[in-house]
Each structure stands twice: as C-alpha cells, then as structure tokens.
Amino acid sequence: xxxxxxxxxxxxxxxxxxxxxxxxxxxxxxxxxxxxxxxxxxxxxxxxxxxxxxxxxxxxxxxxxxxxxxxxxxxxxxxxxxxxxxxxxxxxxxxxxxxxxxxxxxxxxxxxxxxxxxxxxxxxxxxxxxxxxxxxxxxxxxxxxxxxxxxxxxxxxxxxxxxxxxxxxxxxxxxxxxxxxxxxxxxxxxxxxxxxxxxxxxxxxxxxxxxxxxxxxxxxxxxxxxxxxxxxxxxxxxxxxxxxxxxxxxxxxxxxxxxxxxxxxxxxxxxxxxxxxxxxxxxxxxxxxxxxxxx
Ligand code: NAP
Numbered sequence: 001x002x003x004x005x006x007x008x009x010x011x012x013x014x015x016x017x018x019x020x021x022x023x024x025x026x027x028x029x030x031x032x033x034x035x036x037x038x039x040x041x042x043x044x045x046x047x048x049x050x051x052x053x054x055x056x057x058x059x060x061x062x063x064x065x066x067x068x069x070x071x072x073x074x075x076x077x078x079x080x081x082x083x084x085x086x087x088x089x090x091x092x093x094x095x096x097x098x099x100x101x102x103x104x105x106x107x108x109x110x111x112x113x114x115x116x117x118x119x120x121x122x123x124x125x126x127x128x129x130x131x132x133x134x135x136x137x138x139x140x141x142x143x144x145x146x147x148x149x150x151x152x153x154x155x156x157x158x159x160x161x162x163x164x165x166x167x168x169x170x171x172x173x174x175x176x177x178x179x180x181x182x183x184x185x186x187x188x189x190x191x192x193x194x195x196x197x198x199x200x201x202x203x204x205x206x207x208x209x210x211x212x213x214x215x216x217x218x219x220x221x222x223x224x225x226x227x228x229x230x231x232x233x234x235x236x237x238x239x240x241x242x243x244x245x246x247x248x249x250x251x252x253x254x255x256x257x258x259x260x261x262x263x264x265x266x267x268x269x270x271x272x273x274x275x276x277x278x279x280x281x282x283x284x285x286x287x288x289x290x291x292x293x294x295x
Contacts, residue, residue: 003262004153006232008145011152012274016061019281023062026288034288035064036094036120036280037086041079041105042072047098054096057277063284064091072102079105080113087115093287094120096280117290120283123170131174134181137290138283143175145275146211146232151185153264155209155230162188163203165220165252166213171234175211200224212252222257231258231265234272 026032036058040051051067058065068082086095095118101107111119116126122140130136139147150157162179166172172192180190188209193200201224204210212220213234225231235252242248251268259265266272289295 003231003259004264006149006153006230006264006266006271008149008266008271008274011149012145012278014152015148015275015278015282016057019278019285020061022285026285026294027062030292030294032288032292032294033062033064033091034093034284035066035089035091036096036284037066037068037089037092039068039070039079039082039086039095039097041070041074041098042102044100047100051098054277054280057281058284061281063281066092074102074105076105076109079110083110083113087113087118090291092118093291094118094280094284096121118287120280120287122174122283128169128174131177134183138286139178139279140170140174141276141279141283142171142234142272143178144279144282145272146175146234147178147185148279149232149266149272149275150209150230153230155264157185157209158187160188160208161206162190162209162211163193163207164190164211164213165193165200165204166215166234167192167194168213171213175213179209214252216252217250218254219252220258221254222261225258225261227261228263229261231262232272233266233268235268236273 038051038054040047055065055067086092095114097110111123114124116124119127120138122138127138164172164176176190176192179186179188191203193203204220204224205226207229209230211232217237231253233251233253237250238247239250240248249269
C-alpha cells in the first residue's frame with residue numbers, strides 16, 4: 001500500500017483563505033479587526049523565527065498585530081505588568097507569550113495571568129478545564145490542527161480506535177481530550193501511551209488513527225502498525241545538517257517503513273507544523289467574535 005500524504009501546507013492554505021474572507025467580512029459588516037499580540041522575552045533565535053512567522057501571518061490575513069520584544073533580564077513583575085495592560089487593551093483579542101521564557105521567570109504564573117478570554121494558545125487552566133468538560137472556547141493550536149487534518153482529509157473519527165503516543169500538556173493530553181468528546185469530528189475511543197506503557201506496540205497495532213508526539217525519532221516503526229492506519233506524526237527532530245547549513249528534520253515516526261502500511265500519513269516537515277500558526281489565527285478571530293458578542 002502506498003500511503004496518501006496528508007499535506008498540512010495545503011490544508012493550512014485552505015483554512016487561511018477561509019479566515020481571510022471571514023476577517024474581511026468582520027471588518028465590512030461590524031468594523032471589527034481581530035488583534036493579536038506576541039510577547040518575546042530574550043533573543044532565542046528559534047523563538048524569534050516563530051514570533052516573526054506569527055506576526056507575518058497575522059498581517060497577511062488582515063489581523064491587527066502587535067509585538068513586544070523584551071530584554072532577557074526582564075523581571076517577573078514587569079512582564080506581569082505588561083500582561084495586565086494587554087488584558088485591558090480592547091484592540092487586543094489574543095495574547096501569545098512565546099515559550100520557553102528565560103529560566104528566572106515563572107511560565108506558569110505568566111500564563112495564568114493572561115485573561116482566559118484572550119488565551120488563544122488554549123493553555124490557561126480555565127480553557128484546559130473547559131475542553132475537558134466539552135465546552136471549549138479555544139482548542140490548543142497544535143491539537144486543533146491535528147483534528148482539522150483528519151476532518152479535512154475525510155478520515156472517519158467517529159468510532160475509530162485512536163492511539164496517542166505522548167501525554168504532554170500541549171499535544172498528547174489535549175488531542176486525546178478533543179477526539180474523545182461526544183461531538184462532530186470526535187467521538188473516538190482513545191488510548192494514550194507514554195514511557196510507563198508496558199507494551200506500546202500492542203496498542204499502536206490496534207490503532208485506526210495513530211498520533212505520535214514523543215519527541216523521539218523512530219518511536220513508531222512499520223512493524224508496530226496495522227495495514228490501513230492513518231498516521232499523524234507531530235514530531236520535529238533535527239537529525240542532521242545539509243552541507244549548506246540547513247537543518248534536516250525528521251518526525252517521531254519511521255516514515256519509510258510506516259508509509260508502506262499506512263493508508264495516509266503526514267510528512268515532516270509539511271504536515272502538522274504549518275497547521276499550528278493557522279489555528280492560532282483561527283483562535284484570534286474566534287476571540288474577537290466572542291469579545292464582540294458575535295456568534
Ligand atoms: P514532550 O513534552 O517531550 O512529551 C513527550 C511525551 O512522549 C511524554 O509524555 C513522554 O512520556 C512520551 N514519550 C517519549 N518517548 C516515548 C517512547 N519511547 N514511548 C512512549 N512514549 C514516549 O513533547 P511535546 O511537547 O508533546 O512534543 C512532542 C513532539 O512534537 C516533539 O518532537 C515536538 O518538537 C513536536 N511538536 C511539534 C509541534 C508542531 O507545531 N508541529 C508542536 C508541539 C510539539 P512521559 O510522559 O512518560 O515522559
């Protein structure tokens with residue numbers, strides 16, 4: 001079997017076009033412009049790239065974008081003061097604090113200080129809890145992107161056996177929670193594996209849909225999956241450098257052996273990756289509509 005490639009680039013492009021139209025409509029009909037602010041502390045090169053991409057995508061779609069670059073020695077008090085100001089700013093619907101923060105700052109305290117209504121990352125305990133009880137305002141971006149990849153590829157999620165490898169708060173737990181809800185695009189039977197799981201292959205071999213977010217290349221190999229499985233590889237691992245200094249990336253799945261048995265699989269790069277920023281934009285539009293009392 002040759003697996004269909006699930007292109008996050010293409011699906012992301014579709015969603016961005018839908019958002020572009022929606023944003024234009026909000027401006028025209030309601031004079032409403034969604035606003036997103038990014039806060040970066042320090043000059044970590046990878047974080048600078050991520051923040052730059054978020055800023056560029058916002059502007060491209062017609063979202064008002066603001067960026068605060070703070071020095072690495074910013075104090076907790078100053079950062080909290082900025083968050084408080086942004087919480088009160090009506091132009092701003094979404095606040096994104098780029099992680100990781102420098103070690104002397106408390107990430108938890110900063111994330112908890114964001115008004116849950118502006119928490120477009122979906123990491124605030126209020127939003128985590130709302131997802132848990134099936135009444136989410138915002139889905140965390142990477143898991144929301146995974147669900148969209150499945151829905152828009154026409155994968156049957158209702159009734160499927162879903163196995164998630166990894167239980168982090170940003171990927172594993174929320175995607176498991178999303179797909180087990182009694183809701184459209186969900187209603188699956190979900191198993192979560194982690195380093196305490198006795199026999200991972202026992203579980204992965206039963207999966208109709210396998211989602212791997214372990215942070216380790218080749219966590220899942222071809223002998224660990226059944227024919228016809230749909231595989232979402234969340235991993236981004238640098239496995240080398242090209243001669244001209246570009247990073248060589250691999251996922252958490254052994255693509256070459258798994259693609260021989262899978263019905264469909266996401267590539268790395270170009271699978272889950274492009275969806276994350278797109279879902280951040282979608283959450284920002286949602287936040288603007290919620291703030292304006294629009295359905
Ligand atoms: P993480 O916080 O390191 O969590 C990894 C999880 O995988 C942990 O729960 C760990 O179990 C489990 N695990 C590790 N090795 C395992 C193994 N051999 N078998 C079973 N479970 C194993 O990672 P994360 O933040 O969720 O990220 C996972 C991957 O996704 C990374 O490669 C990351 O770069 C990527 N990622 C991509 C995006 C994107 O936008 N494309 C976004 C976020 C993350 P324990 O809990 O027992 O330690």
